[in-house]
Amino acid sequence: MSLSLTLPKAGGELYTYTPSQAAPFKVQKGKKFQKRTAFSAAHVVSDPLSDTDPLQNAQIDWKATMEYRHYLWELGFGVAEAMDTAQRGMGLSYENAKELISRSIKEADKVDGLIACGTGTDQLAPGQDVTLQQVEDAYREQCEFVEGEGGRIILMASRALAASAQSPEDYEKIYGNILRSVKQPVILHWLGDMFDPALKGYWGHEDIDQAMNVCLKIIRDNEDKVDGIKISLLDAQKEIDMRRLLPDTVRMYTGDDFNYPTLIKGDEQGYSHALLGIFDAIAPAASAALHALDEGKLEKYDEILEKTVPLSRHIFQKPTFAYKTGVVFMAYLNGHQSHFRMIGGAEGSRSIVHLADLFVMADDAGLLLEPEMAVKRMQLVLEQAGVRQEVKTL
Template sequence: MRLPTYAGMLEDYRLVGEALEVRAPAVPLTRTAFAAAHVVSDPLAERDPWVGRPAVDWENTLKFRCWLWDQGLDLAEAMDTAQRGMGVDWPTARELIERTMRAAKAHPLRPRVACGAGTDHVELSELRDDDTLIAAYSHQMEAIEAAGGQVIIMASRAFPAMRADIDTYARVYGRLIEQAAEPVILHWLGDAFDPMLAGYWGAGDVSSATDAVLAIIAANPLKIDGIKVSLLDQAHEEGLRARLPEGVRLYTGDDFNYADLIAGSSGQYSHALLGIFAAIAPAASQALEALAKDDVETYHALLAPTVPLSREIFKAPTQFYKAGIAFLAWLNGAQDHFIMPAGFQSAREITHYAEVFRLADQARLLTRPDLAMERMQTLLRLHGIG
C-alpha cells in the first residue's frame, strides 16, 4: 500500500514483520508488569460525545483486559490511558473498575489489578483545602477498595490549581496513605502527559519535587507498595529508584526508556506500569519471560523494536498518546471500529497513524496482518488517500 510520510509524500510500503504469537509466559515473571488499558467505545450508543457521559462497549473493553491477562500481564485500571479527565468521567470509571474486578476474580490467573483514585468527580473550584481534597480522594479510594482493587493515588490537577505547597501535599498524602486498607501506589505524572500537573509535589524544580515525594514515602514506607514515575527522564528515574526505602518499588511509566529501566543495572531495576504495554503486549510478555530466564539478549531483541513505536505513539503533545493505543487495538481486531470517547481519535493526524502502522509491523505487533492491512486502507481512504 501507499502510506503518507512526514515529508508530505506517499511511499510504497510492504509488510516485513512476522507477527509474534500471542501466548502466556512459560515461567513466572520476575518483574511486576501493569499494562494500563484503554476503554472501547460503543459508537451506536454514543450521544453528544464532547459533553455527555461516554458510551462504553463493555464486552470488548473486558475482552481486551482478558487478552492482557492471558499473556501474564497485570492491569492498571481507570488511569489516564482510559481517558480519565479526557472523555471518561468518574461514574464511568467506577463502573469500569467494578466490572473489571469481577472479571479479574473469575480469571484463572487471578491477575493483580491496581485502580486509579483521583478527584475528578469534584470541580476544581471546589477543591480548595486539605479537607476537600481528602474527601474527594477518599470517595474514590473507598469505591476501589470495595470492589477489591489496589489503590493508585493518581496525581490530581487540584494541587497545582490551588498552588499547594510541599506541606499541603505531605498532609493530604499522609492522611490518604494512613487510611488506605492496603499499601498504595503513588503516581507522579509529568506535565508532558498533562500540562495542568506542572509543579507537582509543590516544588518548581524536579530536584526539590523528588525530595518532597521521598519525604512522603519515608514517613509511610510500610503503606506504600511503590511509586509510578512518568517523567520521561531515565537518569532521574534511576536516581530516585536508588533512594527509595527497601521494599518500595519504582514502577516505570517512562514510555521512552522502559526497556533499559526494566532490565536495570547493578542489581537495581524498575517494575512497569505502562500504557505502551497494552499496545505491545506480546512483545512485552515474551521479553519479560526471557528476562526471567536470564536471557537478556532475547529480552532486548524483543523490546528494542518496540521503542521507536512507543516514542512515536507518545510524541508531543504526549497527552494524545491514547489515540495510538486504541488505533493498534483496532488494527489487531480487539475492537470493530476506531472511535474513542469524546471523539479522541481525531487527536492525531493520518501521517502519525501511518508511521504507527509501519513501526508496529517492524516490531512484529500486527498480530492479524491481513486485517491490519484492510483497516489501514480504510483509514487512508477516509483521508482521501486511494
C-alpha cells in the same frame, strides 16, 4: 499473498508500502511473570453506535473492553485500571470510571488476574475555589470505593490538588492523611506535566529534584502504606536516581514510555518494575520479552524490546497526552475492536501521517499480528482521510 497500500509522508508525498508479514511472537499464555511485576494501563473501547454526545456522555463497549483486559491477563500482565490510558479525566467521567473499576475487579477475580485501580479527585472541578479539605475528601471517597470493591489502589496525581496546594507541606498533609487511612499499601503515581499540563509543579516544586525530595519524604513517612511508586517523567536518570533512594520495601514502577527496556532490565544496583501505557500497544512483544527475562535470556529480551522503542516514542511524541490515539489505533489494527472511534472523539488527535508512520513502525516491530487484516483496516482509515487506495496483490 501480500497486500500493498499507499501511505502519505509529511509534506503530502505518497508512497507504496508492503508489510513484512513478520511471524507473530511466541507468547506463553496463562503464565505470569516471575522476575518483574508488570502492569499494563489499559484503554477502553467506546461504543460507536451509541447515540449520545461523545464529548459529554461517551459510552463504553463493555464487552470489548473486558475482553481486552482478559487478553492482557492471559499474556501475564496486571491491569492498571481507570488510568490516563483509559482517558481518565480526558473523556472518561468519574461515574464511568467507577463502573469500569467495579466490572474489571469482578473479571479479575474470575481468572486470578492482577489488578490495581486508579483513585484520584476527578469528581472535583479543579480551580482556586477548591479547598484542600475537599481534595482530601474526594481522594478518601475514591479510595474507599476501590477498597470496598475489593481492589488495590493506585493513588493518582490530582489536578485539584495541584491547583489548590500552596506549598509542599500541603502535599505532605493530604497524602499523609490518605495513606494513614487506607487498608493496604498503595502504588503512588507521579505523572509529569508532559502527560497532563495541569500537573505542572506537582509536589510543590517545578524543579524535579526538589519535587522528588518532597515525594521521598512522603514515602518514608508512610513506608508501611506504600507498595511502590510509578513515575512518568520520560527521564531515565531521574528515575534511577529516585529508585536508589527508595526504602528497600518500596518498589519503583517505571512509567517511562521512552526508556522502559533498560529501566526494567536494571543495573547492578537494582531495577524497575513496570506500569506502562505502551504495554497496551505492544503487549505480545512485552510479554515475550519479560518471559525471556525470567529465563535469563537477556539478549532475546533486548532484541525484542529494542524494536518497540521507535514505535513507543512515536506514539508518545508531543503532545504526549495524545498518546491514547496511537494505543487505540494499534488495538484497531490488530482486531481487538471493530472500529477506530474513541470517547471524546480522540481518534482525531493525531494526523493521518502520524498514523501511517505508526503503521510502518508497528510492522518493523513485528506487532501487526495479522498483516492482511491490518492493511485492510489501514486502507479504510486512509480513504477516509482522502488518501486514495488502489489495492495491489503482490
